Amino acid sequence: MTDNHLGEFLRARRAGLRPQDVGVVSHGVRRVSGLRREEVAVLAGVNADYYTRLEQGRERHPSAHVLDALGRALRLDADAHAHLHQLAGTVPGNQFTPTTDRVGPALRQLMDGYPGAPAFVINRTLDVLAANALAEALHSPFAPADNLARMAFLDPAGRRFYSRWNHTAEATVGHLRQAAGLDPDNPRLRDLVRALTEHSPDFTRLWNTHAVQGKTQDTKHFLHPAVGALSLTYLTLDVRDAPGQQLVVYQAEPDSPSAHALTLLGSLHATTMS
Incomplete structure:
Protein backbone atom coordinates (compact mmCIF):
# COMPACT_ATOMS: atom_id res chain seq x y z
CA MET A 1 0.00 0.00 0.00
CA GLY A 89 -11.15 13.80 2.32
CA THR A 90 -14.17 15.62 0.91
CA VAL A 91 -17.00 13.80 2.68
CA PRO A 92 -19.08 16.58 4.29
CA GLY A 93 -18.71 16.57 8.04
CA ASN A 94 -16.52 13.49 7.98
CA GLN A 95 -14.49 13.11 11.12
CA PHE A 96 -12.85 9.72 11.37
CA THR A 97 -13.41 8.03 14.72
CA PRO A 98 -11.07 5.17 15.64
CA THR A 99 -12.81 1.93 16.43
CA THR A 100 -12.46 -0.28 19.46
CA ASP A 101 -12.20 -4.05 19.39
CA ARG A 102 -13.93 -4.44 22.75
CA VAL A 103 -17.47 -5.79 22.41
CA GLY A 104 -19.74 -4.51 25.16
CA PRO A 105 -21.71 -6.85 27.43
CA ALA A 106 -25.08 -5.56 26.19
CA LEU A 107 -24.22 -6.51 22.61
CA ARG A 108 -22.99 -9.93 23.67
CA GLN A 109 -26.25 -10.45 25.56
CA LEU A 110 -28.22 -9.40 22.48
CA MET A 111 -26.42 -11.95 20.28
CA ASP A 112 -26.88 -14.74 22.80
CA GLY A 113 -30.60 -13.88 23.00
CA TYR A 114 -31.10 -15.16 19.44
CA PRO A 115 -29.94 -18.78 19.64
CA GLY A 116 -31.57 -19.66 16.30
CA ALA A 117 -29.62 -17.08 14.28
CA PRO A 118 -25.84 -17.02 13.81
CA ALA A 119 -24.69 -13.57 14.93
CA PHE A 120 -21.21 -12.12 15.25
CA VAL A 121 -19.41 -8.78 15.51
CA ILE A 122 -16.63 -7.68 13.16
CA ASN A 123 -14.44 -4.59 12.86
CA ARG A 124 -13.42 -2.72 9.71
CA THR A 125 -10.67 -5.21 8.91
CA LEU A 126 -13.16 -8.12 9.21
CA ASP A 127 -11.73 -9.50 12.45
CA VAL A 128 -14.34 -11.55 14.28
CA LEU A 129 -14.54 -9.89 17.70
CA ALA A 130 -17.37 -11.91 19.26
CA ALA A 131 -19.87 -14.56 18.19
CA ASN A 132 -22.85 -16.41 19.59
CA ALA A 133 -22.93 -20.19 19.84
CA LEU A 134 -24.59 -20.78 16.48
CA ALA A 135 -22.12 -18.50 14.69
CA GLU A 136 -19.29 -20.46 16.28
CA ALA A 137 -20.91 -23.68 15.08
CA LEU A 138 -21.37 -22.28 11.58
CA HIS A 139 -17.70 -21.31 11.33
CA SER A 140 -16.39 -24.44 13.05
CA PRO A 141 -14.59 -25.69 9.89
CA PHE A 142 -12.07 -22.87 10.38
CA ALA A 143 -9.21 -23.01 12.83
CA PRO A 144 -9.37 -20.34 14.01
CA ALA A 145 -12.46 -18.40 12.88
CA ASP A 146 -10.67 -15.13 13.47
CA ASN A 147 -10.86 -12.99 10.33
CA LEU A 148 -13.26 -13.32 7.40
CA ALA A 149 -10.64 -12.37 4.80
CA ARG A 150 -8.02 -14.76 6.12
CA MET A 151 -10.63 -17.51 6.33
CA ALA A 152 -11.73 -17.01 2.71
CA PHE A 153 -8.29 -16.67 1.11
CA LEU A 154 -5.75 -18.47 3.29
CA ASP A 155 -7.58 -21.21 5.20
CA PRO A 156 -7.84 -24.48 3.21
CA ALA A 157 -11.45 -24.82 4.41
CA GLY A 158 -12.48 -21.56 2.72
CA ARG A 159 -13.02 -22.78 -0.82
CA ARG A 160 -15.07 -25.75 0.37
CA PHE A 161 -17.09 -23.83 2.94
CA TYR A 162 -18.08 -20.89 0.71
CA SER A 163 -20.07 -22.55 -2.07
CA ARG A 164 -19.92 -19.39 -4.20
CA TRP A 165 -16.30 -18.69 -3.37
CA ASN A 166 -15.70 -16.20 -6.19
CA HIS A 167 -18.66 -14.09 -5.06
CA THR A 168 -17.48 -14.22 -1.45
CA ALA A 169 -13.92 -13.34 -2.43
CA GLU A 170 -14.97 -10.28 -4.45
CA ALA A 171 -17.24 -9.03 -1.67
CA THR A 172 -14.57 -9.57 0.99
CA VAL A 173 -11.97 -7.57 -0.92
CA GLY A 174 -14.53 -4.85 -1.59
CA HIS A 175 -15.16 -4.55 2.15
CA LEU A 176 -11.44 -4.20 2.86
CA ARG A 177 -11.12 -1.55 0.14
CA GLN A 178 -13.88 0.42 1.85
CA ALA A 179 -11.96 0.09 5.13
CA ALA A 180 -8.84 1.42 3.39
CA GLY A 181 -10.75 4.53 2.38
CA LEU A 182 -11.93 5.12 5.95
CA ASP A 183 -8.62 4.42 7.67
CA PRO A 184 -5.78 3.96 5.15
CA ASP A 185 -3.04 4.09 7.79
CA ASN A 186 -4.55 1.42 10.02
CA PRO A 187 -1.58 -0.84 10.93
CA ARG A 188 -3.84 -3.88 11.29
CA LEU A 189 -5.19 -3.32 7.77
CA ARG A 190 -1.68 -2.89 6.37
CA ASP A 191 -0.50 -6.13 8.01
CA LEU A 192 -3.56 -8.04 6.82
CA VAL A 193 -3.27 -6.82 3.23
CA ARG A 194 0.46 -7.59 3.23
CA ALA A 195 -0.14 -11.17 4.41
CA LEU A 196 -2.97 -11.77 1.96
CA THR A 197 -0.99 -10.31 -0.93
CA GLU A 198 2.06 -12.44 -0.13
CA HIS A 199 0.14 -15.70 0.05
CA SER A 200 -2.88 -15.33 -2.24
CA PRO A 201 -2.61 -14.39 -5.93
CA ASP A 202 -6.42 -14.30 -6.06
CA PHE A 203 -6.51 -11.66 -3.35
CA THR A 204 -3.80 -9.63 -5.08
CA ARG A 205 -5.70 -9.68 -8.38
CA LEU A 206 -8.94 -8.54 -6.75
CA TRP A 207 -7.23 -5.97 -4.53
CA ASN A 208 -5.67 -4.33 -7.57
CA THR A 209 -9.10 -3.74 -9.14
CA HIS A 210 -9.87 -1.24 -6.34
CA ALA A 211 -13.51 -2.38 -6.34
CA VAL A 212 -15.37 -1.11 -3.26
CA GLN A 213 -18.35 -2.71 -1.57
CA GLY A 214 -20.15 -1.87 1.64
CA LYS A 215 -21.26 -4.72 3.87
CA THR A 216 -25.05 -4.37 4.13
CA GLN A 217 -27.11 -7.42 3.20
CA ASP A 218 -26.78 -10.36 0.84
CA THR A 219 -27.34 -14.11 0.53
CA LYS A 220 -24.48 -16.43 1.39
CA HIS A 221 -24.18 -20.08 0.41
CA PHE A 222 -22.23 -22.48 2.59
CA LEU A 223 -21.34 -26.16 2.56
CA HIS A 224 -20.91 -27.23 6.16
CA PRO A 225 -19.29 -30.65 6.76
CA ALA A 226 -21.76 -31.48 9.55
CA VAL A 227 -25.11 -30.47 8.00
CA GLY A 228 -24.52 -29.93 4.29
CA ALA A 229 -25.69 -27.01 2.15
CA LEU A 230 -26.97 -23.80 3.74
CA SER A 231 -28.44 -20.73 2.05
CA LEU A 232 -28.63 -17.81 4.50
CA THR A 233 -29.37 -14.13 4.14
CA TYR A 234 -27.47 -11.69 6.30
CA LEU A 235 -28.09 -8.21 7.60
CA THR A 236 -25.29 -5.94 8.82
CA LEU A 237 -25.95 -3.29 11.47
CA ASP A 238 -23.57 -0.56 12.63
CA VAL A 239 -22.87 -0.56 16.37
CA ARG A 240 -23.53 3.07 17.27
CA ASP A 241 -21.61 3.15 20.55
CA ALA A 242 -18.55 1.47 19.00
CA PRO A 243 -17.84 3.15 15.62
CA GLY A 244 -16.25 0.69 13.21
CA GLN A 245 -17.93 -2.37 14.70
CA GLN A 246 -20.72 -4.14 12.82
CA LEU A 247 -23.18 -6.77 13.96
CA VAL A 248 -23.80 -9.44 11.30
CA VAL A 249 -26.88 -11.65 11.65
CA TYR A 250 -27.66 -14.65 9.42
CA GLN A 251 -31.17 -15.97 8.87
CA ALA A 252 -32.68 -18.89 6.98
CA GLU A 253 -36.01 -18.90 5.20
CA PRO A 254 -38.55 -20.27 7.72
CA ASP A 255 -39.24 -24.00 7.39
CA SER A 256 -36.69 -24.32 4.60
CA PRO A 257 -34.02 -27.04 4.34
CA SER A 258 -31.49 -24.44 5.49
CA ALA A 259 -33.60 -23.62 8.56
CA HIS A 260 -33.75 -27.31 9.50
CA ALA A 261 -30.01 -27.62 8.89
CA LEU A 262 -29.34 -24.65 11.20
CA THR A 263 -31.44 -26.24 13.93
CA LEU A 264 -29.50 -29.47 13.55
CA LEU A 265 -26.21 -27.60 13.59
CA GLY A 266 -27.18 -25.90 16.85
CA SER A 267 -28.11 -29.22 18.43
CA LEU A 268 -24.86 -30.84 17.33
CA HIS A 269 -22.83 -27.93 18.66
CA ALA A 270 -24.65 -27.96 22.00
CA THR A 271 -24.02 -31.69 22.34
CA THR A 272 -20.34 -31.24 21.52
CA MET A 273 -19.94 -28.44 24.06
CA SER A 274 -21.78 -30.22 26.88
Missing part, protein backbone atom coordinates in the same frame (compact mmCIF):
# COMPACT_ATOMS: atom_id res chain seq x y z
CA THR A 2 1.32 3.45 -0.93
CA ASP A 3 0.20 6.90 0.17
CA ASN A 4 -1.28 7.78 -3.24
CA HIS A 5 -4.58 6.09 -2.48
CA LEU A 6 -6.70 8.45 -4.59
CA GLY A 7 -4.47 8.13 -7.65
CA GLU A 8 -4.33 4.34 -7.42
CA PHE A 9 -8.10 4.14 -7.17
CA LEU A 10 -8.66 6.41 -10.19
CA ARG A 11 -6.10 4.51 -12.26
CA ALA A 12 -7.58 1.11 -11.42
CA ARG A 13 -11.14 2.16 -12.16
CA ARG A 14 -10.07 3.77 -15.43
CA ALA A 15 -8.31 0.56 -16.45
CA GLY A 16 -11.49 -1.42 -15.73
CA LEU A 17 -13.61 0.49 -18.26
CA ARG A 18 -13.67 -0.13 -22.01
CA PRO A 19 -14.37 2.67 -24.48
CA GLN A 20 -17.67 1.06 -25.49
CA ASP A 21 -18.76 1.01 -21.83
CA VAL A 22 -18.92 4.81 -21.82
CA GLY A 23 -19.77 5.52 -25.45
CA VAL A 24 -16.24 6.50 -26.51
CA VAL A 25 -15.31 5.78 -30.13
CA SER A 26 -11.91 4.07 -30.25
CA HIS A 27 -9.49 4.44 -33.17
CA GLY A 28 -6.23 2.65 -33.81
CA VAL A 29 -4.19 0.45 -31.49
CA ARG A 30 -4.63 1.24 -27.81
CA ARG A 31 -1.50 1.06 -25.68
CA VAL A 32 -3.36 1.03 -22.37
CA SER A 33 -6.00 -1.24 -20.91
CA GLY A 34 -9.26 0.55 -20.37
CA LEU A 35 -9.76 4.25 -20.95
CA ARG A 36 -7.03 6.79 -21.61
CA ARG A 37 -6.52 9.59 -19.11
CA GLU A 38 -7.58 12.11 -21.73
CA GLU A 39 -10.83 10.24 -22.29
CA VAL A 40 -11.70 10.27 -18.58
CA ALA A 41 -10.90 13.99 -18.44
CA VAL A 42 -13.22 14.71 -21.38
CA LEU A 43 -16.02 12.62 -19.87
CA ALA A 44 -15.65 14.41 -16.53
CA GLY A 45 -15.23 17.86 -18.05
CA VAL A 46 -11.87 18.52 -16.39
CA ASN A 47 -8.47 19.52 -17.74
CA ALA A 48 -6.44 16.51 -18.92
CA ASP A 49 -3.26 17.74 -17.21
CA TYR A 50 -5.16 18.24 -13.96
CA TYR A 51 -6.55 14.70 -14.13
CA THR A 52 -3.04 13.34 -14.79
CA ARG A 53 -1.78 15.14 -11.70
CA LEU A 54 -4.59 13.56 -9.66
CA GLU A 55 -3.57 10.06 -10.75
CA GLN A 56 0.11 10.74 -10.14
CA GLY A 57 -0.51 12.15 -6.67
CA ARG A 58 0.79 15.62 -7.54
CA GLU A 59 -2.69 17.06 -6.92
CA ARG A 60 -4.44 15.76 -3.80
CA HIS A 61 -7.18 18.24 -3.05
CA PRO A 62 -9.87 18.02 -5.74
CA SER A 63 -13.20 19.65 -5.01
CA ALA A 64 -16.33 17.65 -4.29
CA HIS A 65 -17.70 18.90 -7.62
CA VAL A 66 -14.72 17.46 -9.52
CA LEU A 67 -14.99 14.16 -7.66
CA ASP A 68 -18.69 13.89 -8.48
CA ALA A 69 -17.87 14.45 -12.15
CA LEU A 70 -15.14 11.81 -12.05
CA GLY A 71 -17.49 9.39 -10.31
CA ARG A 72 -20.01 9.77 -13.12
CA ALA A 73 -17.32 9.47 -15.80
CA LEU A 74 -15.96 6.26 -14.24
CA ARG A 75 -19.47 4.82 -13.73
CA LEU A 76 -18.95 4.39 -9.98
CA ASP A 77 -21.74 2.87 -7.93
CA ALA A 78 -22.81 4.36 -4.60
CA ASP A 79 -20.19 2.53 -2.50
CA ALA A 80 -17.35 3.36 -4.88
CA HIS A 81 -18.51 6.99 -5.16
CA ALA A 82 -18.48 7.39 -1.37
CA HIS A 83 -15.07 5.71 -1.26
CA LEU A 84 -13.74 8.22 -3.80
CA HIS A 85 -14.79 11.10 -1.54
CA GLN A 86 -13.30 9.37 1.50
CA LEU A 87 -9.94 9.02 -0.24
CA ALA A 88 -9.92 12.71 -1.11
Whole structure:
Protein backbone atom coordinates (compact mmCIF):
# COMPACT_ATOMS: atom_id res chain seq x y z
CA MET A 1 0.00 0.00 0.00
CA THR A 2 1.32 3.45 -0.93
CA ASP A 3 0.20 6.90 0.17
CA ASN A 4 -1.28 7.78 -3.24
CA HIS A 5 -4.58 6.09 -2.48
CA LEU A 6 -6.70 8.45 -4.59
CA GLY A 7 -4.47 8.13 -7.65
CA GLU A 8 -4.33 4.34 -7.42
CA PHE A 9 -8.10 4.14 -7.17
CA LEU A 10 -8.66 6.41 -10.19
CA ARG A 11 -6.10 4.51 -12.26
CA ALA A 12 -7.58 1.11 -11.42
CA ARG A 13 -11.14 2.16 -12.16
CA ARG A 14 -10.07 3.77 -15.43
CA ALA A 15 -8.31 0.56 -16.45
CA GLY A 16 -11.49 -1.42 -15.73
CA LEU A 17 -13.61 0.49 -18.26
CA ARG A 18 -13.67 -0.13 -22.01
CA PRO A 19 -14.37 2.67 -24.48
CA GLN A 20 -17.67 1.06 -25.49
CA ASP A 21 -18.76 1.01 -21.83
CA VAL A 22 -18.92 4.81 -21.82
CA GLY A 23 -19.77 5.52 -25.45
CA VAL A 24 -16.24 6.50 -26.51
CA VAL A 25 -15.31 5.78 -30.13
CA SER A 26 -11.91 4.07 -30.25
CA HIS A 27 -9.49 4.44 -33.17
CA GLY A 28 -6.23 2.65 -33.81
CA VAL A 29 -4.19 0.45 -31.49
CA ARG A 30 -4.63 1.24 -27.81
CA ARG A 31 -1.50 1.06 -25.68
CA VAL A 32 -3.36 1.03 -22.37
CA SER A 33 -6.00 -1.24 -20.91
CA GLY A 34 -9.26 0.55 -20.37
CA LEU A 35 -9.76 4.25 -20.95
CA ARG A 36 -7.03 6.79 -21.61
CA ARG A 37 -6.52 9.59 -19.11
CA GLU A 38 -7.58 12.11 -21.73
CA GLU A 39 -10.83 10.24 -22.29
CA VAL A 40 -11.70 10.27 -18.58
CA ALA A 41 -10.90 13.99 -18.44
CA VAL A 42 -13.22 14.71 -21.38
CA LEU A 43 -16.02 12.62 -19.87
CA ALA A 44 -15.65 14.41 -16.53
CA GLY A 45 -15.23 17.86 -18.05
CA VAL A 46 -11.87 18.52 -16.39
CA ASN A 47 -8.47 19.52 -17.74
CA ALA A 48 -6.44 16.51 -18.92
CA ASP A 49 -3.26 17.74 -17.21
CA TYR A 50 -5.16 18.24 -13.96
CA TYR A 51 -6.55 14.70 -14.13
CA THR A 52 -3.04 13.34 -14.79
CA ARG A 53 -1.78 15.14 -11.70
CA LEU A 54 -4.59 13.56 -9.66
CA GLU A 55 -3.57 10.06 -10.75
CA GLN A 56 0.11 10.74 -10.14
CA GLY A 57 -0.51 12.15 -6.67
CA ARG A 58 0.79 15.62 -7.54
CA GLU A 59 -2.69 17.06 -6.92
CA ARG A 60 -4.44 15.76 -3.80
CA HIS A 61 -7.18 18.24 -3.05
CA PRO A 62 -9.87 18.02 -5.74
CA SER A 63 -13.20 19.65 -5.01
CA ALA A 64 -16.33 17.65 -4.29
CA HIS A 65 -17.70 18.90 -7.62
CA VAL A 66 -14.72 17.46 -9.52
CA LEU A 67 -14.99 14.16 -7.66
CA ASP A 68 -18.69 13.89 -8.48
CA ALA A 69 -17.87 14.45 -12.15
CA LEU A 70 -15.14 11.81 -12.05
CA GLY A 71 -17.49 9.39 -10.31
CA ARG A 72 -20.01 9.77 -13.12
CA ALA A 73 -17.32 9.47 -15.80
CA LEU A 74 -15.96 6.26 -14.24
CA ARG A 75 -19.47 4.82 -13.73
CA LEU A 76 -18.95 4.39 -9.98
CA ASP A 77 -21.74 2.87 -7.93
CA ALA A 78 -22.81 4.36 -4.60
CA ASP A 79 -20.19 2.53 -2.50
CA ALA A 80 -17.35 3.36 -4.88
CA HIS A 81 -18.51 6.99 -5.16
CA ALA A 82 -18.48 7.39 -1.37
CA HIS A 83 -15.07 5.71 -1.26
CA LEU A 84 -13.74 8.22 -3.80
CA HIS A 85 -14.79 11.10 -1.54
CA GLN A 86 -13.30 9.37 1.50
CA LEU A 87 -9.94 9.02 -0.24
CA ALA A 88 -9.92 12.71 -1.11
CA GLY A 89 -11.15 13.80 2.32
CA THR A 90 -14.17 15.62 0.91
CA VAL A 91 -17.00 13.80 2.68
CA PRO A 92 -19.08 16.58 4.29
CA GLY A 93 -18.71 16.57 8.04
CA ASN A 94 -16.52 13.49 7.98
CA GLN A 95 -14.49 13.11 11.12
CA PHE A 96 -12.85 9.72 11.37
CA THR A 97 -13.41 8.03 14.72
CA PRO A 98 -11.07 5.17 15.64
CA THR A 99 -12.81 1.93 16.43
CA THR A 100 -12.46 -0.28 19.46
CA ASP A 101 -12.20 -4.05 19.39
CA ARG A 102 -13.93 -4.44 22.75
CA VAL A 103 -17.47 -5.79 22.41
CA GLY A 104 -19.74 -4.51 25.16
CA PRO A 105 -21.71 -6.85 27.43
CA ALA A 106 -25.08 -5.56 26.19
CA LEU A 107 -24.22 -6.51 22.61
CA ARG A 108 -22.99 -9.93 23.67
CA GLN A 109 -26.25 -10.45 25.56
CA LEU A 110 -28.22 -9.40 22.48
CA MET A 111 -26.42 -11.95 20.28
CA ASP A 112 -26.88 -14.74 22.80
CA GLY A 113 -30.60 -13.88 23.00
CA TYR A 114 -31.10 -15.16 19.44
CA PRO A 115 -29.94 -18.78 19.64
CA GLY A 116 -31.57 -19.66 16.30
CA ALA A 117 -29.62 -17.08 14.28
CA PRO A 118 -25.84 -17.02 13.81
CA ALA A 119 -24.69 -13.57 14.93
CA PHE A 120 -21.21 -12.12 15.25
CA VAL A 121 -19.41 -8.78 15.51
CA ILE A 122 -16.63 -7.68 13.16
CA ASN A 123 -14.44 -4.59 12.86
CA ARG A 124 -13.42 -2.72 9.71
CA THR A 125 -10.67 -5.21 8.91
CA LEU A 126 -13.16 -8.12 9.21
CA ASP A 127 -11.73 -9.50 12.45
CA VAL A 128 -14.34 -11.55 14.28
CA LEU A 129 -14.54 -9.89 17.70
CA ALA A 130 -17.37 -11.91 19.26
CA ALA A 131 -19.87 -14.56 18.19
CA ASN A 132 -22.85 -16.41 19.59
CA ALA A 133 -22.93 -20.19 19.84
CA LEU A 134 -24.59 -20.78 16.48
CA ALA A 135 -22.12 -18.50 14.69
CA GLU A 136 -19.29 -20.46 16.28
CA ALA A 137 -20.91 -23.68 15.08
CA LEU A 138 -21.37 -22.28 11.58
CA HIS A 139 -17.70 -21.31 11.33
CA SER A 140 -16.39 -24.44 13.05
CA PRO A 141 -14.59 -25.69 9.89
CA PHE A 142 -12.07 -22.87 10.38
CA ALA A 143 -9.21 -23.01 12.83
CA PRO A 144 -9.37 -20.34 14.01
CA ALA A 145 -12.46 -18.40 12.88
CA ASP A 146 -10.67 -15.13 13.47
CA ASN A 147 -10.86 -12.99 10.33
CA LEU A 148 -13.26 -13.32 7.40
CA ALA A 149 -10.64 -12.37 4.80
CA ARG A 150 -8.02 -14.76 6.12
CA MET A 151 -10.63 -17.51 6.33
CA ALA A 152 -11.73 -17.01 2.71
CA PHE A 153 -8.29 -16.67 1.11
CA LEU A 154 -5.75 -18.47 3.29
CA ASP A 155 -7.58 -21.21 5.20
CA PRO A 156 -7.84 -24.48 3.21
CA ALA A 157 -11.45 -24.82 4.41
CA GLY A 158 -12.48 -21.56 2.72
CA ARG A 159 -13.02 -22.78 -0.82
CA ARG A 160 -15.07 -25.75 0.37
CA PHE A 161 -17.09 -23.83 2.94
CA TYR A 162 -18.08 -20.89 0.71
CA SER A 163 -20.07 -22.55 -2.07
CA ARG A 164 -19.92 -19.39 -4.20
CA TRP A 165 -16.30 -18.69 -3.37
CA ASN A 166 -15.70 -16.20 -6.19
CA HIS A 167 -18.66 -14.09 -5.06
CA THR A 168 -17.48 -14.22 -1.45
CA ALA A 169 -13.92 -13.34 -2.43
CA GLU A 170 -14.97 -10.28 -4.45
CA ALA A 171 -17.24 -9.03 -1.67
CA THR A 172 -14.57 -9.57 0.99
CA VAL A 173 -11.97 -7.57 -0.92
CA GLY A 174 -14.53 -4.85 -1.59
CA HIS A 175 -15.16 -4.55 2.15
CA LEU A 176 -11.44 -4.20 2.86
CA ARG A 177 -11.12 -1.55 0.14
CA GLN A 178 -13.88 0.42 1.85
CA ALA A 179 -11.96 0.09 5.13
CA ALA A 180 -8.84 1.42 3.39
CA GLY A 181 -10.75 4.53 2.38
CA LEU A 182 -11.93 5.12 5.95
CA ASP A 183 -8.62 4.42 7.67
CA PRO A 184 -5.78 3.96 5.15
CA ASP A 185 -3.04 4.09 7.79
CA ASN A 186 -4.55 1.42 10.02
CA PRO A 187 -1.58 -0.84 10.93
CA ARG A 188 -3.84 -3.88 11.29
CA LEU A 189 -5.19 -3.32 7.77
CA ARG A 190 -1.68 -2.89 6.37
CA ASP A 191 -0.50 -6.13 8.01
CA LEU A 192 -3.56 -8.04 6.82
CA VAL A 193 -3.27 -6.82 3.23
CA ARG A 194 0.46 -7.59 3.23
CA ALA A 195 -0.14 -11.17 4.41
CA LEU A 196 -2.97 -11.77 1.96
CA THR A 197 -0.99 -10.31 -0.93
CA GLU A 198 2.06 -12.44 -0.13
CA HIS A 199 0.14 -15.70 0.05
CA SER A 200 -2.88 -15.33 -2.24
CA PRO A 201 -2.61 -14.39 -5.93
CA ASP A 202 -6.42 -14.30 -6.06
CA PHE A 203 -6.51 -11.66 -3.35
CA THR A 204 -3.80 -9.63 -5.08
CA ARG A 205 -5.70 -9.68 -8.38
CA LEU A 206 -8.94 -8.54 -6.75
CA TRP A 207 -7.23 -5.97 -4.53
CA ASN A 208 -5.67 -4.33 -7.57
CA THR A 209 -9.10 -3.74 -9.14
CA HIS A 210 -9.87 -1.24 -6.34
CA ALA A 211 -13.51 -2.38 -6.34
CA VAL A 212 -15.37 -1.11 -3.26
CA GLN A 213 -18.35 -2.71 -1.57
CA GLY A 214 -20.15 -1.87 1.64
CA LYS A 215 -21.26 -4.72 3.87
CA THR A 216 -25.05 -4.37 4.13
CA GLN A 217 -27.11 -7.42 3.20
CA ASP A 218 -26.78 -10.36 0.84
CA THR A 219 -27.34 -14.11 0.53
CA LYS A 220 -24.48 -16.43 1.39
CA HIS A 221 -24.18 -20.08 0.41
CA PHE A 222 -22.23 -22.48 2.59
CA LEU A 223 -21.34 -26.16 2.56
CA HIS A 224 -20.91 -27.23 6.16
CA PRO A 225 -19.29 -30.65 6.76
CA ALA A 226 -21.76 -31.48 9.55
CA VAL A 227 -25.11 -30.47 8.00
CA GLY A 228 -24.52 -29.93 4.29
CA ALA A 229 -25.69 -27.01 2.15
CA LEU A 230 -26.97 -23.80 3.74
CA SER A 231 -28.44 -20.73 2.05
CA LEU A 232 -28.63 -17.81 4.50
CA THR A 233 -29.37 -14.13 4.14
CA TYR A 234 -27.47 -11.69 6.30
CA LEU A 235 -28.09 -8.21 7.60
CA THR A 236 -25.29 -5.94 8.82
CA LEU A 237 -25.95 -3.29 11.47
CA ASP A 238 -23.57 -0.56 12.63
CA VAL A 239 -22.87 -0.56 16.37
CA ARG A 240 -23.53 3.07 17.27
CA ASP A 241 -21.61 3.15 20.55
CA ALA A 242 -18.55 1.47 19.00
CA PRO A 243 -17.84 3.15 15.62
CA GLY A 244 -16.25 0.69 13.21
CA GLN A 245 -17.93 -2.37 14.70
CA GLN A 246 -20.72 -4.14 12.82
CA LEU A 247 -23.18 -6.77 13.96
CA VAL A 248 -23.80 -9.44 11.30
CA VAL A 249 -26.88 -11.65 11.65
CA TYR A 250 -27.66 -14.65 9.42
CA GLN A 251 -31.17 -15.97 8.87
CA ALA A 252 -32.68 -18.89 6.98
CA GLU A 253 -36.01 -18.90 5.20
CA PRO A 254 -38.55 -20.27 7.72
CA ASP A 255 -39.24 -24.00 7.39
CA SER A 256 -36.69 -24.32 4.60
CA PRO A 257 -34.02 -27.04 4.34
CA SER A 258 -31.49 -24.44 5.49
CA ALA A 259 -33.60 -23.62 8.56
CA HIS A 260 -33.75 -27.31 9.50
CA ALA A 261 -30.01 -27.62 8.89
CA LEU A 262 -29.34 -24.65 11.20
CA THR A 263 -31.44 -26.24 13.93
CA LEU A 264 -29.50 -29.47 13.55
CA LEU A 265 -26.21 -27.60 13.59
CA GLY A 266 -27.18 -25.90 16.85
CA SER A 267 -28.11 -29.22 18.43
CA LEU A 268 -24.86 -30.84 17.33
CA HIS A 269 -22.83 -27.93 18.66
CA ALA A 270 -24.65 -27.96 22.00
CA THR A 271 -24.02 -31.69 22.34
CA THR A 272 -20.34 -31.24 21.52
CA MET A 273 -19.94 -28.44 24.06
CA SER A 274 -21.78 -30.22 26.88
